[in-house]
Amino acid sequence: MDFFERQDKARKKTKWLVVYFVLAVATMIAVIYLAAIILFGSLSSQHQSRRYYANQEQPQFVLWNAQLFWEVALGTVAIILIGSSYKTIALASGGNAVSEMMGGRRVNQNTADPDEHKLLNVVEEMAIASGVPVPQVYVIDDENGINAFAAGHTISDATITVTGGCMKLLMRDELQGVIGHEFSHILNGDMRLNLRLIGIIFGILCLAVIGRVLLQSRSSDREKNPLPLLGLILLLIGYIGVFFGRLIQAAISRQREFLADASSVQFTRNPDGIVGALKKIGARGDNGSRLGHAHAEELSHMFFGNGISEPFIGLLATHPPIEERIRAVDPNFDGNFSSTAGIVHERPLEEVFKPTRPPMPNMLVGVLGAAEEPSVITSHSVLPNIGNPTPLHLKYAEQLRDQLPDTVKSAAREPLDAMALIYAMLLSPDGTTRATQLTELVRRVASPIQEKTAALFPDVSKIAAHVHLPIINLALGGLRQLSTEQYVQFSQTLHWLIESDGKIELFEFVLKKIILRHLEPQFNGPRKSVVQFYTIKPLVPDCVVVLSSLANVGSNDPAEMQHAFATGAPYLCAPDNADLLLLPHLECGIDQIDVALNRLAQAIPTIKKNLIEACIHVVGADGVILETEAELLRAIADTLDCPIPPFI
Numbered sequence: 001m002d003f004f005e006r007q008d009k010a011r012k013k014t015k016w017l018v019v020y021f022v023l024a025v026a027t028m029i030a031v032i033y034l035a036a037i038i039l040f041g042s043l044s045s046q047h048q049s050r051r052y053y054a055n056q057e058q059p060q061f062v063l064w065n066a067q068l069f070w071e072v073a074l075g076t077v078a079i080i081l082i083g084s085s086y087k088t089i090a091l092a093s094g095g096n097a098v099s100e101m102m103g104g105r106r107v108n109q110n111t112a113d114p115d116e117h118k119l120l121n122v123v124e125e126m127a128i129a130s131g132v133p134v135p136q137v138y139v140i141d142d143e144n145g146i147n148a149f150a151a152g153h154t155i156s157d158a159t160i161t162v163t164g165g166c167m168k169l170l171m172r173d174e175l176q177g178v179i180g181h182e183f184s185h186i187l188n189g190d191m192r193l194n195l196r197l198i199g200i201i202f203g204i205l206c207l208a209v210i211g212r213v214l215l216q217s218r219s220s221d222r223e224k225n226p227l228p229l230l231g232l233i234l235l236l237i238g239y240i241g242v243f244f245g246r247l248i249q250a251a252i253s254r255q256r257e258f259l260a261d262a263s264s265v266q267f268t269r270n271p272d273g274i275v276g277a278l279k280k281i282g283a284r285g286d287n288g289s290r291l292g293h294a295h296a297e298e299l300s301h302m303f304f305g306n307g308i309s310e311p312f313i314g315l316l317a318t319h320p321p322i323e324e325r326i327r328a329v330d331p332n333f334d335g336n337f338s339s340t341a342g343i344v345h346e347r348p349l350e351e352v353f354k355p356t357r358p359p360m361p362n363m364l365v366g367v368l369g370a371a372e373e374p375s376v377i378t379s380h381s382v383l384p385n386i387g388n389p390t391p392l393h394l395k396y397a398e399q400l401r402d403q404l405p406d407t408v409k410s411a412a413r414e415p416l417d418a419m420a421l422i423y424a425m426l427l428s429p430d431g432t433t434r435a436t437q438l439t440e441l442v443r444r445v446a447s448p449i450q451e452k453t454a455a456l457f458p459d460v461s462k463i464a465a466h467v468h469l470p471i472i473n474l475a476l477g478g479l480r481q482l483s484t485e486q487y488v489q490f491s492q493t494l495h496w497l498i499e500s501d502g503k504i505e506l507f508e509f510v511l512k513k514i515i516l517r518h519l520e521p522q523f524n525g526p527r528k529s530v531v532q533f534y535t536i537k538p539l540v541p542d543c544v545v546v547l548s549s550l551a552n553v554g555s556n557d558p559a560e561m562q563h564a565f566a567t568g569a570p571y572l573c574a575p576d577n578a579d580l581l582l583l584p585h586l587e588c589g590i591d592q593i594d595v596a597l598n599r600l601a602q603a604i605p606t607i608k609k610n611l612i613e614a615c616i617h618v619v620g621a622d623g624v625i626l627e628t629e630a631e632l633l634r635a636i637a638d639t640l641d642c643p644i645p646p647f648i
Contacts, residue, residue, distance in 0.1 A: 004386075004609040004642075020251060021200050024244030025080055028207070032237055033072045037065060079210070084203030091195055094157030094521055095150070096136065098195070098302075102293055104138030104161045109413035109477055115167050121401075122176050123160055124474065126183045126267075128397035129389040131469070131634060131643035133476040133518050135160045135186070139167055140293070146170065146281050147289045149302040150182040152191045154641055157521040163291070166304075170277055177273030178304055180264035185302075187387045187643070188263070190256055194302045197252055201245040201298055208238025246316040249301035253318050261325055269391030271329045281305050282322040283337035382616045382625070382633065383609075385645050393645040400470060400646075405459040408471065411452070411478075418478030419445070419490050420452035422515065424460040425468060426494075426508065427453070428501045437500050444493050465507075466631045469638070470646065472515060479515070480522050487523045491516055506553050507628070509590050510635040513597065517639060532602040536610065539603060540578045542596035543611055546636070547572075548583035549593050550618045554629065560622075568618030573610050597639045608640050 091097045099106075107116050120137060127134040135150070135158040143163035152158035160182055162175075170178065185191055214231025265271045281288035289305025296307045306319040319325075326333045401409070411417035423441065428434045434457070442450040463471070482490060494515065498508050533539055551564040565582040574580060600611060615636060619629040627647070634644045 004605040008605045016251070020244070020248040021204070024204055024241065024248065025077060027244065028080075028204075028237065028240050029073045029076050031240055032076055033069050035233070035237065036068055036072055037063060076207070079206050080203040082203075083206035083209075084199045087202035088196075088199035091198060092525065094154075094195075095152035095159030095191070096157070098149075098151035098198075098299070099136075099138040099159045099161045101295055102140055102161060102291075102299065103142070104140050104159075107137045107139055110410070118172055119162065119167050119175065122172065122179050124401055125394060125397040126176075126179055126389075127473055128400060128470045129267075129393035129645055130183060130187060130387075131389070131473075131638070131645045132158075132186065133473045136477065136480065138162075139164060140291075143291055143293070145287055145290045145307070146178075146277065146284070146305065147291060147307055148178050148182055148304040149299065150185045150191055151195065151302065152186070153195060153521070154192070155186060155643065156518040158186050158191060166277075169280060173268075173270055173273040174277040174280070175273075176268055177264050177270065177275075178277050180267040181260045181274060181304055183267070184260040184263035185256070188256070188259070190260075193252065197249065197301060198298055201249065204241040204245045204248075205238065205298075207234050207241055211235030211238050243316070246318070249318045250316050253301035254320055257319055257325065258328055261329060265329055267389055267391070268394060275326055275330050275333075278305075278322055278326050279337055282326070286310075288322075382630075382644065382647075383613055385647075386612070386637065386642050389645045392648055396646055396648045397470075400467065401474075404463075404467075404471070407456060407459050408463070409474070411456060412471065412474040413478050415478050415481040415486070416446075416449055417452055418475040419482070419486075419493075420449050421456055421460070421471070421475050422479075422490075422494065423449075423453040423497060424456040425471070425511075426497045427457050427461075429461065430501075433501050437497065440500065441493070441497070444496065445489065464627075466627050466646070468511065469514075469631060469634055472511065476515070476518050479519055482523075484523055487519065491519075504590050506549060506590075506593070507632050507635065509593070510632065510639065513594065514635060514638050533599070533607065534604055536572060536574055536603075536607050537578070539600060539607065540572070540574050540580070542599050543572050543574070543614070544569075544580060544583060545588045545592045545596040546600070546611065547614055547618050548588040550615055550632070551582060552585050552588060553632070554619055554621075564618045564621035567621040568614040568616070571610055571614035571617055597636070601640050603640075608642055612637055612640070612642060 091101075107120060109120060111117055111120065116139070119139070123137050124134050132155045135152070135155075138159055138161040140161065141164045144165040145163055146166045146169055148160065148162040148166050150158060150160055160179065162178070166175070166178060185194075211231045211234030215228050215235055216231070261274055264274045268274075286309075289303065289307060290309075291303070291307040296303075300306070300308045301318045303319070305322070306317070310317065323333070323335055408421065411421040423445075427437055438450060438454055441453060479487075479490070494512055498504055498512055536543070547565055547568050550568075551561040554564055555561050562582055569580045572578075572580070600608070603611075612633075615633060616625070619625050619633060625633070630647050634647075637644045
């Protein structure tokens, strides 16, 4: 499966989630109604028995009571929906809410702790190689088991959370295998499904939760307090919800764990990494990946390893057995964990920061400066790379991060310096225009930020254009730590700076859109993630705007522009009667592109795939895709939540 098929499969899983949910609710209603009818029927029989002895009438037991059924049904549905809505709203901010709910501590990007530094390096490398923003990283310090999870609605609000045991007990390659597994969940669309599942599970479990609370209630006169008895009944009935909750979690998550393991191996080219992590979990027995947090059961379907006690029924297990997962990667595994038991890693620093797999060639010739000849990318190599980073991309990311100027790397990790870094990237190369921009900038931002912007420009100006996206993805970590007031100032200044030289280039606009789009969930609440467009027909005008804009950027010759547009348009797979005509420059400007990309971001994966393929053929109509055109493609795909790894 390619990226779009995996995304579509995750989307369709939601339909099964609804089916399981309806089945669980219907079963709970039936059981509660049956219990109620027996209880009320018993009371009615006692009353009728008294009438029998008085009037010689036969007692009646009625199985169907429409009024009672609807009261039970509406009450049960109301409790479940209120519970699900409450949990869904509580997790609306995305990955941060989930990580903090589990007691996670956000790792400082400038940490001096070797283990935390190693963890951040691994996450940064994975993000650059995947073409996604660097997720925020959390550590659950008081959990000694080896476990991790990824959470978020989209790649914009994603977080990676690891336990203290995962961070400290695993070697770098093993940690890389675990993080690669979690990035698979990010890229495959599993995170949004998992968050929806948390809300549904909580609603189903609400009856058991209410029952547990009532069971523990106290009063001065216990004999006249019916709440504990009512709580016991609700708790027993609620365990039906627990059963269905675990069944839904298992049905959704188990097979996706095998897929994530395989993706991690494909990503890192190092099966020993993830196998080593799984063996260490197995060697520690029941506590290998166990979590003691109160919310662990709600999130059990999200964890790298099984975070709760093993169920009596294998059908309810959210994760395949460790032995099966290891054999899926290493068929020669003999089931013996003893070789990894009790190992304590006293690691020298060079081992902490460097991988142990065989070295790979240097791929960064000309990357941090202008290449002697422009890089050329073939059209057919673009689409297969989307959402499918390879070991070469990972090695590229390691080398790129290591060779970035220290001033750039440190600036990306500090909120105010990250603002200055973005401003420096957008300064004009013309000295006179740049001086005017810096003079005006000091009136818009604090003096230290303006001074930092000017100081960073010499280093930033030497960096090749296709390194701008990785730098932005690194800087987003620092920018997420801005206050709301600082974010408003930053977004306004960013808009002014792009327009300050009297022209807005498409690449500059798309970079701005990427930055603000990924920061929006942090400061303006989560983006609407519901798919609104299932067919391309209503989106044809938006697709035409994007393709026309790319054709206009690629050439000034009308014949060449028409040829480029005509080459890409058929790949949209639009209806035969669709109006696919090249638009003049004034009708496919920045404002039109902004609206078009916002609408296209709400399309199903198949439509996005066709659009990106059409874009590829527009910019590659002359047979090649230049480096600048390739980066524009990457930027447009990013706005559609379709990350393209770096071209190497």
